[in-house]
Amino acid sequence: xxxxxxxxxxxxxxxxxxxxxxxxxxxxxxxxxxxxxxxxxxxxxxxxxxxxxxxxxxxxxxxxxxxxxxxxxxxxxxxxxxxxxxxxxxxxxxxxxxxx
Amino acid sequence: xxxxxxxxxxxxxxxxxxxxxxxxxxxxxxxxxxxxxxxxxxxxxxxxxxxxxxxxxxxxxxxxxxxxxxxxxxxxxxxxxxxxxxxxxxxxxxxxxxxxxxxxxxxxxxxxxxxxxxxxxxxxxxxxxxxxxxxxxxxxxxxxxxxxxxxxxxxxxxxxxxxxxxx
Numbered sequence: 001x002x003x004x005x006x007x008x009x010x011x012x013x014x015x016x017x018x019x020x021x022x023x024x025x026x027x028x029x030x031x032x033x034x035x036x037x038x039x040x041x042x043x044x045x046x047x048x049x050x051x052x053x054x055x056x057x058x059x060x061x062x063x064x065x066x067x068x069x070x071x072x073x074x075x076x077x078x079x080x081x082x083x084x085x086x087x088x089x090x091x092x093x094x095x096x097x098x099x100x
Numbered sequence: 101x102x103x104x105x106x107x108x109x110x111x112x113x114x115x116x117x118x119x120x121x122x123x124x125x126x127x128x129x130x131x132x133x134x135x136x137x138x139x140x141x142x143x144x145x146x147x148x149x150x151x152x153x154x155x156x157x158x159x160x161x162x163x164x165x166x167x168x169x170x171x172x173x174x175x176x177x178x179x180x181x182x183x184x185x186x187x188x189x190x191x192x193x194x195x196x197x198x199x200x201x202x203x204x205x206x207x208x209x210x211x212x213x214x215x216x217x218x219x220x221x222x223x224x225x226x227x228x229x230x231x232x233x234x235x236x237x238x239x240x241x242x243x244x245x246x247x248x249x250x251x252x253x254x255x256x257x258x259x260x261x262x263x264x265x266x267x
Contacts, residue, residue: 002250030154036220038250040257041213084152085167089174091213096163097154 001039001065025099027080029073032093033064045090046072049083074099105205105255112200112259114208116189121196123245125186127215132179134218135172147221148175148214175214182211209256216246216253 031042039061046057050072063070072094073083080096087094104120106113116124131144138145149171153160181204189198200208220226223239225246233240258264 035225036217036246037213038253038257040261041209041253044257044261081152081163081166084163085170088148088150088152088167088171090210091148091217093150095151095154097156 001033001037001042001061002035026074027077027096028071028099029075029080029083029087029094029096030069031060031064031072031087032095033068034093037092039065041090042092045087045092049086049090103255104252105259107259107264108199110201112205112256114185114189114198114200115192115195116198117195120248121186121189124215125183127219127245128179128182128186128211131215131218132176132183135175135179143221143224144218147217178207178211178214181207205256205260209253209260212249212253212256216249219246 042061042064043054043057046052046060047054050057052060060070060072073080075083077096084094084096104115106115134142134144135148149164149168151160152163152167185198185200185204185208186196189196191197219242223242225243228239230243233243255264
Protein backbone atom coordinates (compact mmCIF):
# COMPACT_ATOMS: atom_id res chain seq x y z
CA UNK A 1 0.00 0.00 0.00
CA UNK A 2 1.14 3.51 -0.67
CA UNK A 3 1.64 5.87 2.24
CA UNK A 4 2.80 8.84 0.27
CA UNK A 5 2.82 7.35 -3.19
CA UNK A 6 6.24 5.81 -2.62
CA UNK A 7 7.47 2.46 -3.88
CA UNK A 8 6.65 -0.70 -2.05
CA UNK A 9 8.04 -4.15 -2.35
CA UNK A 10 6.31 -6.42 -4.75
CA UNK A 11 4.43 -9.13 -2.95
CA UNK A 12 5.88 -12.57 -3.16
CA UNK A 13 3.08 -14.82 -4.17
CA UNK A 14 2.98 -18.20 -2.61
CA UNK A 15 1.29 -20.74 -4.76
CA UNK A 16 -0.81 -22.97 -2.58
CA UNK A 17 -0.22 -26.64 -3.03
CA UNK A 18 -3.05 -28.65 -4.46
CA UNK A 19 -3.49 -31.47 -2.02
CA UNK A 20 -6.18 -33.73 -0.76
CA UNK A 21 -8.24 -31.33 1.23
CA UNK A 22 -11.59 -31.77 2.76
CA UNK A 23 -14.39 -29.95 0.99
CA UNK A 24 -15.61 -28.47 4.25
CA UNK A 25 -12.34 -26.77 5.12
CA UNK A 26 -12.70 -23.01 5.17
CA UNK A 27 -11.19 -20.72 2.58
CA UNK A 28 -8.64 -18.10 3.53
CA UNK A 29 -9.06 -14.62 2.09
CA UNK A 30 -5.72 -12.90 1.67
CA UNK A 31 -5.03 -9.29 0.75
CA UNK A 32 -1.75 -8.54 -1.02
CA UNK A 33 0.38 -5.44 -0.98
CA UNK A 34 0.48 -3.17 -4.00
CA UNK A 35 2.18 0.16 -4.66
CA UNK A 36 -0.93 2.17 -5.55
CA UNK A 37 -3.66 1.71 -2.94
CA UNK A 38 -3.27 4.25 -0.16
CA UNK A 39 -2.88 3.07 3.41
CA UNK A 40 -5.89 5.12 4.53
CA UNK A 41 -7.92 3.69 1.65
CA UNK A 42 -7.09 0.10 2.59
CA UNK A 43 -8.14 0.76 6.19
CA UNK A 44 -11.39 2.31 4.94
CA UNK A 45 -12.09 -0.71 2.72
CA UNK A 46 -11.40 -3.20 5.52
CA UNK A 47 -13.83 -1.41 7.79
CA UNK A 48 -16.46 -1.21 5.09
CA UNK A 49 -16.21 -4.72 3.71
CA UNK A 50 -15.69 -6.61 6.96
CA UNK A 51 -17.00 -4.17 9.54
CA UNK A 52 -13.67 -4.33 11.36
CA UNK A 53 -13.07 -1.84 14.15
CA UNK A 54 -10.50 0.81 13.33
CA UNK A 55 -7.67 -0.75 15.34
CA UNK A 56 -8.04 -4.13 13.61
CA UNK A 57 -8.32 -2.56 10.16
CA UNK A 58 -5.16 -0.56 10.88
CA UNK A 59 -3.32 -3.65 12.15
CA UNK A 60 -4.20 -5.69 9.07
CA UNK A 61 -3.32 -2.85 6.72
CA UNK A 62 0.11 -2.59 8.36
CA UNK A 63 0.54 -6.34 8.01
CA UNK A 64 -0.17 -6.04 4.29
CA UNK A 65 2.20 -3.10 4.03
CA UNK A 66 5.07 -4.62 6.00
CA UNK A 67 4.76 -8.32 5.25
CA UNK A 68 3.33 -8.17 1.75
CA UNK A 69 0.05 -9.82 2.62
CA UNK A 70 -2.44 -10.42 5.39
CA UNK A 71 -5.03 -13.06 6.12
CA UNK A 72 -8.24 -11.11 6.57
CA UNK A 73 -10.86 -13.86 6.77
CA UNK A 74 -11.23 -17.62 6.95
CA UNK A 75 -14.71 -18.73 6.03
CA UNK A 76 -16.93 -20.94 3.83
CA UNK A 77 -16.31 -20.69 0.10
CA UNK A 78 -19.42 -18.69 -0.72
CA UNK A 79 -18.61 -16.01 1.84
CA UNK A 80 -15.00 -15.91 0.73
CA UNK A 81 -16.15 -15.36 -2.85
CA UNK A 82 -18.34 -12.51 -1.69
CA UNK A 83 -15.49 -10.86 0.15
CA UNK A 84 -13.03 -11.32 -2.72
CA UNK A 85 -15.65 -9.82 -5.01
CA UNK A 86 -16.09 -6.80 -2.74
CA UNK A 87 -12.33 -6.32 -2.31
CA UNK A 88 -11.76 -6.52 -6.07
CA UNK A 89 -14.53 -3.98 -6.49
CA UNK A 90 -12.54 -1.59 -4.34
CA UNK A 91 -9.40 -2.36 -6.31
CA UNK A 92 -7.55 -4.34 -3.66
CA UNK A 93 -5.56 -7.39 -4.64
CA UNK A 94 -7.32 -10.21 -2.83
CA UNK A 95 -7.25 -13.94 -3.33
CA UNK A 96 -8.82 -16.92 -1.66
CA UNK A 97 -7.39 -20.37 -1.12
CA UNK A 98 -8.32 -23.47 0.78
CA UNK A 99 -7.15 -23.21 4.36
CA UNK A 100 -4.31 -25.59 5.04
CA UNK B 101 -10.86 25.57 3.24
CA UNK B 102 -8.94 25.38 -0.01
CA UNK B 103 -9.15 21.66 -0.55
CA UNK B 104 -10.78 19.89 -3.43
CA UNK B 105 -13.33 18.30 -1.11
CA UNK B 106 -15.09 19.83 1.87
CA UNK B 107 -18.06 18.84 4.00
CA UNK B 108 -21.16 21.00 4.05
CA UNK B 109 -23.85 19.43 6.22
CA UNK B 110 -24.90 16.17 4.62
CA UNK B 111 -23.15 17.02 1.37
CA UNK B 112 -19.56 16.89 0.28
CA UNK B 113 -18.52 19.64 -2.09
CA UNK B 114 -16.02 18.90 -4.84
CA UNK B 115 -14.32 21.94 -6.30
CA UNK B 116 -12.09 21.48 -9.30
CA UNK B 117 -10.01 23.96 -11.20
CA UNK B 118 -10.69 23.80 -14.96
CA UNK B 119 -7.56 21.74 -15.77
CA UNK B 120 -8.44 19.33 -12.97
CA UNK B 121 -12.00 18.92 -14.21
CA UNK B 122 -10.75 18.34 -17.74
CA UNK B 123 -8.20 15.84 -16.49
CA UNK B 124 -10.73 13.85 -14.48
CA UNK B 125 -13.19 13.89 -17.37
CA UNK B 126 -10.55 12.69 -19.81
CA UNK B 127 -9.19 9.96 -17.54
CA UNK B 128 -12.63 8.65 -16.59
CA UNK B 129 -13.68 8.66 -20.25
CA UNK B 130 -10.53 6.84 -21.31
CA UNK B 131 -10.93 4.21 -18.63
CA UNK B 132 -14.57 3.67 -19.54
CA UNK B 133 -13.61 3.18 -23.19
CA UNK B 134 -10.81 0.85 -22.20
CA UNK B 135 -13.15 -1.30 -20.08
CA UNK B 136 -15.90 -1.22 -22.69
CA UNK B 137 -13.61 -2.43 -25.45
CA UNK B 138 -10.90 -4.45 -23.74
CA UNK B 139 -7.83 -5.43 -25.71
CA UNK B 140 -6.06 -8.74 -25.15
CA UNK B 141 -3.36 -8.63 -22.49
CA UNK B 142 -4.34 -5.12 -21.42
CA UNK B 143 -2.47 -4.55 -18.13
CA UNK B 144 -5.31 -2.33 -16.91
CA UNK B 145 -7.79 -5.14 -17.33
CA UNK B 146 -5.46 -7.55 -15.55
CA UNK B 147 -5.08 -5.15 -12.64
CA UNK B 148 -8.77 -4.33 -12.23
CA UNK B 149 -9.84 -7.96 -12.62
CA UNK B 150 -7.08 -9.81 -10.80
CA UNK B 151 -6.76 -13.49 -9.90
CA UNK B 152 -9.27 -14.65 -7.31
CA UNK B 153 -8.13 -18.13 -6.27
CA UNK B 154 -4.56 -19.19 -5.65
CA UNK B 155 -3.32 -22.69 -6.26
CA UNK B 156 -6.37 -23.88 -8.16
CA UNK B 157 -6.67 -22.65 -11.77
CA UNK B 158 -10.04 -24.32 -12.27
CA UNK B 159 -11.54 -22.68 -9.21
CA UNK B 160 -9.89 -19.39 -10.19
CA UNK B 161 -11.60 -19.46 -13.59
CA UNK B 162 -14.92 -20.37 -11.97
CA UNK B 163 -14.79 -17.54 -9.46
CA UNK B 164 -13.51 -14.95 -11.92
CA UNK B 165 -16.20 -15.85 -14.42
CA UNK B 166 -18.74 -15.56 -11.64
CA UNK B 167 -17.56 -12.09 -10.59
CA UNK B 168 -16.49 -10.58 -13.90
CA UNK B 169 -19.81 -9.22 -15.17
CA UNK B 170 -20.80 -7.62 -11.88
CA UNK B 171 -17.36 -6.11 -11.34
CA UNK B 172 -17.32 -4.67 -14.84
CA UNK B 173 -20.87 -3.33 -14.54
CA UNK B 174 -20.08 -1.65 -11.21
CA UNK B 175 -16.96 -0.03 -12.60
CA UNK B 176 -18.74 1.26 -15.69
CA UNK B 177 -21.61 2.55 -13.55
CA UNK B 178 -19.19 4.45 -11.34
CA UNK B 179 -17.32 5.97 -14.28
CA UNK B 180 -20.53 7.03 -15.99
CA UNK B 181 -21.84 8.52 -12.74
CA UNK B 182 -18.68 10.57 -12.24
CA UNK B 183 -18.79 11.84 -15.82
CA UNK B 184 -22.41 12.88 -15.23
CA UNK B 185 -21.44 14.62 -11.99
CA UNK B 186 -18.91 16.69 -13.89
CA UNK B 187 -21.61 17.66 -16.39
CA UNK B 188 -23.88 18.64 -13.51
CA UNK B 189 -21.32 20.92 -11.86
CA UNK B 190 -21.73 24.67 -11.73
CA UNK B 191 -19.04 27.25 -12.35
CA UNK B 192 -18.17 29.41 -9.41
CA UNK B 193 -15.13 31.62 -8.90
CA UNK B 194 -13.23 29.86 -11.64
CA UNK B 195 -13.95 26.41 -10.32
CA UNK B 196 -16.30 23.61 -11.23
CA UNK B 197 -18.36 22.95 -8.10
CA UNK B 198 -20.19 19.66 -7.66
CA UNK B 199 -22.31 18.84 -4.63
CA UNK B 200 -22.01 15.14 -3.78
CA UNK B 201 -24.88 13.45 -1.99
CA UNK B 202 -25.67 10.01 -0.60
CA UNK B 203 -23.42 7.43 -2.24
CA UNK B 204 -21.80 9.83 -4.71
CA UNK B 205 -18.67 10.47 -2.58
CA UNK B 206 -18.06 6.72 -2.52
CA UNK B 207 -18.48 6.51 -6.28
CA UNK B 208 -15.95 9.30 -6.74
CA UNK B 209 -13.55 7.64 -4.28
CA UNK B 210 -13.78 4.33 -6.16
CA UNK B 211 -13.36 5.92 -9.57
CA UNK B 212 -10.33 7.88 -8.40
CA UNK B 213 -8.83 4.64 -7.16
CA UNK B 214 -9.60 2.77 -10.38
CA UNK B 215 -8.04 5.56 -12.43
CA UNK B 216 -4.90 5.48 -10.26
CA UNK B 217 -4.71 1.70 -10.55
CA UNK B 218 -5.11 1.98 -14.32
CA UNK B 219 -2.34 4.56 -14.61
CA UNK B 220 -0.13 2.41 -12.38
CA UNK B 221 -0.77 -0.62 -14.57
CA UNK B 222 0.00 1.29 -17.77
CA UNK B 223 3.38 2.48 -16.48
CA UNK B 224 4.14 -0.87 -14.82
CA UNK B 225 4.55 0.80 -11.48
CA UNK B 226 5.32 -2.49 -9.75
CA UNK B 227 8.62 -2.65 -11.62
CA UNK B 228 9.38 1.04 -11.27
CA UNK B 229 11.90 2.55 -8.89
CA UNK B 230 10.32 5.92 -8.16
CA UNK B 231 13.50 7.28 -6.65
CA UNK B 232 15.12 7.04 -10.07
CA UNK B 233 12.37 8.84 -11.95
CA UNK B 234 13.56 12.23 -13.22
CA UNK B 235 11.47 15.23 -14.16
CA UNK B 236 11.77 14.67 -17.89
CA UNK B 237 11.11 10.95 -17.64
CA UNK B 238 7.99 9.89 -19.60
CA UNK B 239 6.52 8.35 -16.45
CA UNK B 240 6.98 11.51 -14.37
CA UNK B 241 3.69 13.04 -15.51
CA UNK B 242 1.53 9.93 -14.99
CA UNK B 243 3.07 9.54 -11.53
CA UNK B 244 2.30 13.18 -10.74
CA UNK B 245 -1.30 12.61 -11.83
CA UNK B 246 -1.54 9.52 -9.63
CA UNK B 247 -0.23 11.46 -6.67
CA UNK B 248 -2.62 14.34 -7.29
CA UNK B 249 -5.62 12.02 -7.45
CA UNK B 250 -4.26 10.26 -4.36
CA UNK B 251 -4.31 13.58 -2.54
CA UNK B 252 -7.96 13.96 -3.49
CA UNK B 253 -8.63 10.50 -2.16
CA UNK B 254 -6.98 11.39 1.14
CA UNK B 255 -9.23 14.43 1.48
CA UNK B 256 -12.35 12.39 0.74
CA UNK B 257 -11.31 9.64 3.14
CA UNK B 258 -10.72 12.15 5.92
CA UNK B 259 -14.25 13.46 5.42
CA UNK B 260 -15.82 10.02 5.15
CA UNK B 261 -13.97 8.91 8.30
CA UNK B 262 -15.02 12.06 10.14
CA UNK B 263 -11.41 13.18 10.51
CA UNK B 264 -12.02 16.48 8.76
CA UNK B 265 -12.78 19.75 10.43
CA UNK B 266 -16.41 20.63 10.00
CA UNK B 267 -16.71 23.47 7.53
